[in-house]
Amino acid sequence: MTKKNYGFGLGLRTDHFVDVIETQPNVDWFEVVTENFMVAGGKPKNFLHQIRRDYPIFMHGVSLSIGSVDPLDTAYLSELKKLADEVEPLWISDHLCFTGMGKINSHDLLPLPYSEEAINHVADRIIQVQDFLGRQILLENVSSYLTYTDSQCSEWEFISEIVKKADCHILLDINNIYVSARNHGFDPLDYINAIDPARVKQFHLAGHSDYGDYVIDTHDQDIADPVWDLYEKALVRFGATSTMIERDDNIPPLGDLIAELDIARGISHRVFGNDIDLTQRRARG
Amino acid sequence: MKETLFERQQQMMNYLLQGKPTIKDHIVQQGAITVDTRLHIYRNAYQQRLRETIDTDHPVTGVYIGDELFDQLVQQYTISYPSSYRSLRHFCDELPSFLADQEPFSEHPQIAELARFERLLLTVFDASDAPVIGLRELSGLKAPDWPNMKIQFHPSVRVFESPWNVVSVWQAIKDDLPPPNSLPSSEACLLWRNQQRMTEFVHLNLPELCMFREFRQGSSFAQVCEALLNVVPDDELSACAVNVLSKWAQHGLIGSLYGNE
Numbered sequence: 056m057t058k059k060n061y062g063f064g065l066g067l068r069t070d071h072f073v074d075v076i077e078t079q080p081n082v083d084w085f086e087v088v089t090e091n092f093m094v095a096g097g098k099p100k101n102f103l104h105q106i107r108r109d110y111p112i113f114m115h116g117v118s119l120s121i122g123s124v125d126p127l128d129t130a131y132l133s134e135l136k137k138l139a140d141e142v143e144p145l146w147i148s149d150h151l152c153f154t155g156m157g158k159i160n161s162h163d164l165l166p167l168p169y170s171e172e173a174i175n176h177v178a179d180r181i182i183q184v185q186d187f188l189g190r191q192i193l194l195e196n197v198s199s200y201l202t203y204t205d206s207q208c209s210e211w212e213f214i215s216e217i218v219k220k221a222d223c224h225i226l227l228d229i230n231n232i233y234v235s236a237r238n239h240g241f242d243p244l245d246y247i248n249a250i251d252p253a254r255v256k257q258f259h260l261a262g263h264s265d266y267g268d269y270v271i272d273t274h275d276q277d278i279a280d281p282v283w284d285l286y287e288k289a290l291v292r293f294g295a296t297s298t299m300i301e302r303d304d305n306i307p308p309l310g311d312l313i314a315e316l317d318i319a320r321g322i323s324h325r326v327f328g329n330d331i332d333l334t335q336r337r338a339r340g
Numbered sequence: 341m342k343e344t345l346f347e348r349q350q351q352m353m354n355y356l357l358q359g360k361p362t363i364k365d366h367i368v369q370q371g372a373i374t375v376d377t378r379l380h381i382y383r384n385a386y387q388q389r390l391r392e393t394i395d396t397d398h399p400v401t402g403v404y405i406g407d408e409l410f411d412q413l414v415q416q417y418t419i420s421y422p423s424s425y426r427s428l429r430h431f432c433d434e435l436p437s438f439l440a441d442q443e444p445f446s447e448h449p450q451i452a453e454l455a456r457f458e459r460l461l462l463t464v465f466d467a468s469d470a471p472v473i474g475l476r477e478l479s480g481l482k483a484p485d486w487p488n489m490k491i492q493f494h495p496s497v498r499v500f501e502s503p504w505n506v507v508s509v510w511q512a513i514k515d516d517l518p519p520p521n522s523l524p525s526s527e528a529c530l531l532w533r534n535q536q537r538m539t540e541f542v543h544l545n546l547p548e549l550c551m552f553r554e555f556r557q558g559s560s561f562a563q564v565c566e567a568l569l570n571v572v573p574d575d576e577l578s579a580c581a582v583n584v585l586s587k588w589a590q591h592g593l594i595g596s597l598y599g600n601e
């Protein structure tokens with residue numbers, strides 16, 4: 056099976072809306088944070104529709120709370136489906152975590168215990184979500200800072216088992232692997248080598264803050280060298296894969312992010328030469 | 341078996357929201373980082389995120405009350421109103437009523453009013469889209485259709501009425517000027533999102549407020565004019581009414597005209 060590679064994208068941020076529309080930058084696609092556009096109308100939504108005319112979109116959510124013991128939020132799923140019908144994204148993704156319970160939202164991506172109970176619970180819910188949406192979704196590995204005593208396996212075994220059971224795919228965040236590896240003391244290559252290449256449909260790259268003893272996934276810095284190294288190794292293992300940079304804070308001018316994206320392009324070129332099959336090149340005219 | 345996942349999530353949430361320590365017994369001690377530090381990373385992020393949300397949504401209220409009271413506001417509000425919303429954009433929805441009810445903020449009722457004005461600006465910014473009619477469509481209305489004419493406003497249009505002069509306070513702080521003293525007043529403002537999708541507002545005089553209230557509740561132009569007689573002299577009535585309507589049409593506040601179907 057050939058893997059669809061959509062090339063190099065960026066997380067679309069408010070600061071860059073106008074620049075994107077006016078300068079039509081050399082980016083193959085944009086990823087949007089789904090919830091930011093679950094509003095009735097107004098400026099951001101109008102920008103999204105304009106940008107959608109020129110670029111494919113990936114929809115990336117933060118509220119699915121797939122691991123929560125709360126019932127699935129059907130109102131959210133309906134809105135998600137409605138937005139997906141409007142935007143026609145290449146992929147819909149969210150995170151392997153829980154964000155709250157009892158209707159209280161932590162607005163954070165909280166870790167799950169890597170237990171059989173959690174595997175069954177999450178896989179079951181992904182199946183329901185995919186049935187409702189009528190399509191497969193991508194699940195992203197989150198950065199984590201603690202391990203529960205209930206965990207019976209590694210994170211990579213946990214995510215592998217879930218995606219196999221639910222038949223969904225993976226959005227592999229290379230920075231999150233690095234951050235978690237440092238915080239938990241595992242070898243990031245053990246993680247990468249354990250993931251089934253056929254399941255990986257997208258990469259995230261991002262910056263973090265290194266405090267020596269631990270690392271926090273802040274998304275407010277340039278991508279660090281060890282993450283670039285890991286990205287190269289991930290390309291070797293997984294093949295050419297849609298890649299993007301996630302910058303959420305301390306946001307630089309669009310040009311700086313594109314320059315950073317060019318580093319990713321360079322690494323990809325080093326690994327594959329010109330031999331990349333871009334499934335969908337953006338029509339330029 | 342299901343119990344474990346439930347219990348762990350509950351313990352984690354109780355820790356984040358209230359600092360309850362029962363989760364500590366269920367976290368693995370790994371390497372040089374203590375369990376307390378690991379948990380604290382999450383609690384710190386949680387508190388920081390909510391603080392930033394209040395700060396982003398209510399910058400003017402923040403400046404007005406000063407750092408010390410703002411810290412107190414963040415602490416009390418986040419404990420009293422943990423977010424039950426999907427999006428942080430609604431986290432501060434209860435902030436004005438919290439400020440109105442909770443000491444020490446309630447001793448200065450203008451604080452709650454200022455926050456209410458800031459929230460309304462955000463509501464206007466996020467309102468749904470809809471077409472508007474301009475001056476040309478308005479003046480194209482045939483003479484016999486005027487008496488029954490009713491107005492559907494653009495979904496972003498809101499009126500803000502306050503017993504305090506908080507709009508002037510808001511404007512001064514926004515312009516980096518010392519705010520005027522808080523005074524009881526009968527300010528009324530009309531807010532809307534313009535064609536460039538920017539939020540705008542203007543102060544309303546009495547005839548404008550009267551016309552807006554009447555049209556908003558579904559009155560026809562004839563009924564609006566009758567109500568307007570209470571605040572405008574006879575001979576100025578039609579000029580005044582047409583003037584106000586033209587202004588609304590120019591600003592893109594009128595979604596559509598109806599009443600003559």
Ligand SMILES: [Fe+2]
Nearest residue numbers: 195228259301
């Ligand atoms: Fe990510």
